[in-house]
Amino acid sequence: MSTLEIHQIPTRSDNYVYLLRESSSGNAAVVDPSDADPVLDTLEMFGWNLTHVLATHHHDDHIGGVPKIKEATGCTVVGPKADRERIPMIDVEVADGDVYRLYEAEAKVWDVPGHTRGHIAYWFAESRALFCGDTLFALGCGRVFEGTHQQMYDSISKFAEVPDETWVYCAHEYTMSNARFALHVDPDNAALQDYARQIERRREAGVSTVPSLMGLERRTNPFLRADDAAFAAALGMADKPPVEVFAEVRTRKDNF
């Protein structure tokens, strides 16, 4: 096992693409390349050699760059077995419970359906890095496009295994609008109030709010607080099962 150096590339209006570089060599992998050119330009600038694409799900803003990147580099494309028909050029299919070895690092793979039916997440424990695509966001979670609320709740619940000190590398800068909603449903949460102020300052300075720390998300992200009795009670859902609280919060966000 070993740790990876992680470099964030902002693309489109609010996407984040990540380069994972093996510290002992110039080899690198890219997670969710929305577009090829910013990735290829960054590799050239750093002098890094791309060996792998890791894809989380089939949406164009996550795999749009794959064909051109594969053609330019001959890299290996890793992606969800559950969605191989909709993701072009997958060479290595991975699925729930797999341990995918990238260089000397190991990623645990989870199937996390809900946003899409074939969505997966990669957890590099030793690098303290969770690549969750559009499943979990800083102070938010992905829209449930293809699955059920139960599926999305079960998917996010898999991240319970991840330690608090893990960085959540989500794929979008949605944090400001997520914070507005979070404060709306959880107005008395002091940790959330502090976090929201920090986010505002960072965005005013043009600084990325991603990655965020899992421990902080657990205290502030309303989608991770469905099992908190006081939070449920404040929503008028005391004693309801967490999945129902989660579904209610997701529905309110959809209509916010």
Ligand code: ZN
């Ligand atoms: Zn998506």
Ligand code: FE
């Ligand atoms: Fe996306």
